[in-house]
Amino acid sequence: MPVPVMFVSVNKTFDPAYTLAELEPWVERAWAMTVAKASACDRVVAVFDQTPVGCWRIRGVFTTEETYETTGGPRQRVGLSLGEPLPILRAYTEVPALRRGSATLALDIQPLGPERDESLIA
Template sequence: MTADELARVSHRAWPLSIATASRMEFLVAVRHDRPLMAWHVLSAFTTDETYQTNGGARPRIGFALGGPVPLKPDWHEVPAMRRGVAYDSNR
């Protein structure tokens, strides 16, 4: 998979709230617990895709991505992911 293809499949359909997604600074693509590539997040938006919660269907989130950024050493320690997503809740 090329870097452009990875960005294309990574930027949308995340099961997050728009409030949480709007706080994201970086999006890091991970496969088999290893970070592959990262991008600066320019903005977040709702998509036409949904995911189910106890309260019903919610829109999935997409990200407008900036250019790739170097992988930070901390990103090599991938935390457990819920719904395929992990984020720093201290932000």
């Protein structure tokens, strides 16, 4: 079953010397997408020059104070609360066209499991 993945551009902010921790704030920033669409994704892939450079679990999605213009008027941008970094999979090289810096794409990959298994907690 295809899994929706969020892709975001870091073209304007990426520095090859960044660690993943230094890149995170640029991935969390406000994106032109609905909360519902972003919430359907369990991970986000940062893209520089059409190449995946980082991936994180999405823990939460929220509206920000920033807006973007649409034909229907201004809409609030979406921010991301990121979890742990994840490996960059070969499937992420199918980077979709990023409209206003972001997009989602359903890929044939395994969905992420829960962050922790409550049944294993003593």
